[in-house]
Amino acid sequence: MSGFDPVRELIGRVRSRWRRLVLLQSTVRAALATSAVLGLMLLVAAWTLRMPILLAGVVAAAALALVAALVWGFRPARDVPSDGRVARFVEEREESLDDRLVTAAQLASSSDPLTTVGRLFTQDVARRAAEVDPGAVVPAPALRRAGFQAAAALFLGVTILFASRTISSPLTAVTAATDPGAL
Numbered sequence: 001m002s003g004f005d006p007v008r009e010l011i012g013r014v015r016s017r018w019r020r021l022v023l024l025q026s027t028v029r030a031a032l033a034t035s036a037v038l039g040l041m042l043l044v045a046a047w048t049l050r051m052p053i054l055l056a057g058v059v060a061a062a063a064l065a066l067v068a069a070l071v072w073g074f075r076p077a078r079d080v081p082s083d084g085r086v087a088r089f090v091e092e093r094e095e096s097l098d099d100r101l102v103t104a105a106q107l108a109s110s111s112d113p114l115t116t117v118g119r120l121f122t123q124d125v126a127r128r129a130a131e132v133d134p135g136a137v138v139p140a141p142a143l144r145r146a147g148f149q150a151a152a153a154l155f156l157g158v159t160i161l162f163a164s165r166t167i168s169s170p171l172t173a174v175t176a177a178t179d180p181g182a183l
Contacts, residue, residue: 004108006126008083010134011105015086017138023077024146030073031153037065038160083109093137100125 041062048054081089087101104125107118 004104004122004126006130007087007101007104007108007122010090010101010129010132011083011086013134014090014137015081017134017143018081018086018089019077021138021143021146022079024143024150026074026077027150028073028146028153029076030070031150031157033069033073034066035153035157035160037062037069038157038164041065042160042164090132090137094132097125097128097132101129104129 041058045055045058048058083105084102087105091097091099091101100121104122107122
């Protein structure tokens with residue numbers, strides 16, 4: 001066991017919780033963006049007067065917009081933060097570390113041997129890192145709230161898709177209202 005194990009473990013656990021939070025937030029962004037695109041597509045498609053060429057154009061534009069919305073929504077989730085960035089994130093939320101965690105993360109990634117002072121520093125940081133709760137850095141209520149928001153945003157998208165089955169063209173409604181034979 002090296003002196004950096006508690007530091008690496010803390011950084012790994014915080015990174016995992018942070019990435020989960022970012023993934024849930026990205027899901028909300030993507031679901032809301034795709035819901036907006038689907039809603040707009042349905043409104044525009046309802047006014048195409050059932051002309052196949054216009055409807056094909058609307059569907060093609062909507063497909064491109066959906067891909068763009070998904071890419072835009074999940075773009076933050078692609079980023080994998082470095083150990084230094086996670087260490088800085090932890091230090092911003094845990095005042096007891098006093099810029100030590102970033103330095104320890106840099107030392108852990110270095111191939112240079114530690115001096116006596118470096119070993120003492122490492123022991124101090126490892127002791128402090130072992131006392132930090134990753135749940136205090138990325139709280140469970142924040143993860144839970146993001147999960148509920150993601151579920152609600154996905155539910156909105158599914159609701160729009162389900163409701164689209166019953167939407168008819170405005171021309172159909174006008175024709176039905178004025179033509180007694182259409183009923």
